[in-house]
Amino acid sequence: MLLKTTIQHIADELKLTPATVSRALNNHPRISAETKKLVNETAVRLNYRRNRIASSLRTGKSHTIGVIIPSARINFFGSVVHGIETIASEYGYHTLIYQSEETTELEMQAIEAFLGARVDGILASLAKQDTDFSHYTDLKKKNVPLVLFDRSNDSLNIPSVVIDDYKGGYYATEHLIKQGYKRIAHLAGPQRFQTFQNRLQGYKDALRAYNYKQDESLIYMGDISIEKGKKAADYFLALPEPPDAVFAVEDFSALGLIKRYKEREIKIPEQVGIIGFANEDFDEHISPTLSSIDQQTVQMGREAFSMLLALIEGDKSQVNIKSKIILEPIPYYRESSVRVNQKTTTTETLLEEADNF
């Protein structure tokens, strides 16, 4: 609270009432052009800035959304937040941010904080720790507009924006098939997450579609750490008939694979092809460069906000509100999986600078 010019000051200055000034500033149709002009001029002259707090209190709209992410340090979420904030500010919305640090407790605190701040709606990505989701389902009962992004859960029946993990898994596997690999393994992620279930299913279905036989021994249950990637490589190499390609559920586990395969002097992509998932920055900078599936982070943020906006303004038109948006994953084929003469299929925009300066 640092500025003082109010609507009242402008009114005094022009011998008008605050109501008229308010209307003029809001471009109300029944105010004369001249008054509007005068008001706006004096507003500028007096360095007036509408007090959004007072306005919110009166109208019941804060024009603010709350965003809950596990952590702002994680690239992926930074990117999504980028998408969200960009479009939110285009629509005149402010973006409050909160981190759950993967805990349900902080998530609940965030929701409390947002309700206290009377946000118009909430965007959230579930914390890893979540097993009970009542803090989210309660929001539905309270009629608080809510959209989940990336980490969602179908059973909650909350509108969401996710990428098509199934297709991503399918594409990745299909790509390896088309590259002529014959025994294609999958380094899977924890199956309590739908995300990873879907990637696994995509893998299986792609194999089936191309008449590859399913071999359960080629599915290694791991997670998304470098460490597990290394262990997976050891496991695969110890098989009587090792795979000649691996679709890793995530780039970091793919990185672990690469590291271990290199240590053991297995040539990539000649002896083993590798593709990951997430399209992390480092993919293009390691050797060999890592093929991966992009998750459309920025677009995800934009879509999530648009959906939320539809819900917020939903009283007007309950129509046109989709309950789930599934984004198309975008494959980037790089050295780690391309062994025949092929070009990258997608235009790659290189991250050219590290801009923190």
Next chain:
Amino acid sequence: MLLKTTIQHIADELKLTPATVSRALNNHPRISAETKKLVNETAVRLNYRRNRIASSLRTGKSHTIGVIIPSARINFFGSVVHGIETIASEYGYHTLIYQSEETTELEMQAIEAFLGARVDGILASLAKQDTDFSHYTDLKKKNVPLVLFDRSNDSLNIPSVVIDDYKGGYYATEHLIKQGYKRIAHLAGPQRFQTFQNRLQGYKDALRAYNYKQDESLIYMGDISIEKGKKAADYFLALPEPPDAVFAVEDFSALGLIKRYKEREIKIPEQVGIIGFANEDFDEHISPTLSSIDQQTVQMGREAFSMLLALIEGDKSQVNIKSKIILEPIPYYRESSVRVNQKTTTTETLLEEADNF
């Protein structure tokens, strides 16, 4: 505005006045313990949540800070925001976020938005495009608490938190010297940024301190792109007496160096040692792993918030408000620059998972 229980409802319920309820909720000393208990119980029972907007309007404190960053996509800033939000919420502050996209215009819009939202203070990192800084200096005149982080400008006389780039440059260079490199070059960044000036100065002073002779031909004026890193490598290799080590102003330019040196079959760190700046995620995943200087992002966020808080509450104690905090850069020595038998000097915490899922 989705909940309805107000202080009035609680008052009605208990045959009290709103004033008493308010006091009870705020733990006012002159309210009986019993009343407080009753009020708090009914508050919970009625699912009351303080309307922060009304409260802000009345008290003139929004308990919200605004944060302006160039982009949430940039790792570095995501990390700083992580630090800021974490401590801000500990202190009961909400964090509004805005991106400048490196433009002065969006920065000005952000400031307008924040003033409209009556934030209690602003944290900002300057946009690359900024040449005129009046939108920031004006804030000072308006008595809006403001702290700059990372990208600051001493001439503005605005409190700031930065890392010690000079020391970082010094450490990096000294390390190369101690590794026994004899001709140490510097791939410098644009000198209109103090940050880069300071790193250059650190480089020069370290050379001087160890009686290395200064050779202007060993300073390549570049920027922080991979491309310039490659060009720099070409430049260095074309010199009559090429350097045997390079301190690159930033990890991405260091990456460019590595890529080109590898293409030209120069061995790292045997024939040329390389160290960067920023400690990007990929440093540990490329080959060779890249030595670098960490910028203490999370700590920077924490410090910046603390400083802002001191300013916000400054009316009480104008003392103890530092005008500039300079954080110590932390070197991470990895394969790209270590050629004698040496261990990494700092404990490295590996990014173990990619947590977007």
Next chain:
DNA sequence: CTGAAAGCGCTAACAG
């Protein structure tokens, strides 16, 4: 220890 009353700054009925 509690109540009464006023007001933060804005907007929306309801006049006129």
Next chain:
DNA sequence: CTGTTAGCGCTTTCAG
């Protein structure tokens, strides 16, 4: 086209 009036929900004098 503009004024009057009232009130969003909370906090804070001032009384008692």
